[in-house]
Amino acid sequence: MEGYVTAVNVTDLQSAVMRVGSLAVSARLLERGIEPVFQISCRDRNRLALQSDLLSAWAFGVENVLCITGDHPVLGDHTEAKPVYDLDSVQLLKAADMLNQGKDMTGHSLESSPDFFLGAVVTPSADPVEPQIIKMKKKINAGAAFFQTQAVYEPDKFEQFMNKIQSFNVPVIAGIVLLKSAAMARFMNSNVAGINVPQTIIQELEETSKEDRRHKTVEITARIIRDIKPFCQGIHIMPLGWNELVPEIIEQACLN
């Protein structure tokens, strides 16, 4: 084992905030020998551009693609931007799967075809969770071969969710966002759909001094990972800039 992660997701204008594009960054990661998971959202491109960008990604050597709908522009920093949503995430998966089969969305044949490893997202803590399960099934039928989840903080709920989707027989990589403070946890509870940080964790963070906060973040993250690991096929760590903590988390969570 050379390092700590198998691949690195590259977000596509996450939270509808203007940034460098995920395709360029994915290509740069490949140059460094880091395997990217190219995230592509339906918010900013029509079906022409989405298919073209997928083929461009393949031309750069990108294999892993995570198809998402994308946050609406009203949530971002260009609130006047026009959302596209020509396709939704299920249709985008289907379009990418058709490219894999050598056809574009119109049925025209490609001169050569890519071989994308297609992924999608699901929110195990959604309440109710049934619509998530229905959409997950649709995504699998459209070509999703793996799933990454919204952040998980409740192992019991996650276990229940995994039991419900056991028959789908598809790998699920459980997401976890590093909690940097009690205020951040409360903000996520109030503003991010499908995330519920238990009060016990918020209290733990509140009772931790600023000097010990990083240590506490590692401890909490590793504990959650140990609790959910038996039920999933991988862990997706979203460090939000605290990248230097990842090795310690992996060690404490017994992932290496």
Add this chain to the structure above:
Amino acid sequence: MSRLKDRLSAGKFVVTGEIGPRRGLIWLTAWVRQIQWKVM
């Protein structure tokens, strides 16, 4: 073959990370260098 696909297909447990590109390649490059994440 994608290493991610390879490992998941083989039933091996995977760990993935995430970066959110920010506003500028210079800053981004510095950040990518800081990550020090390598590939299994």
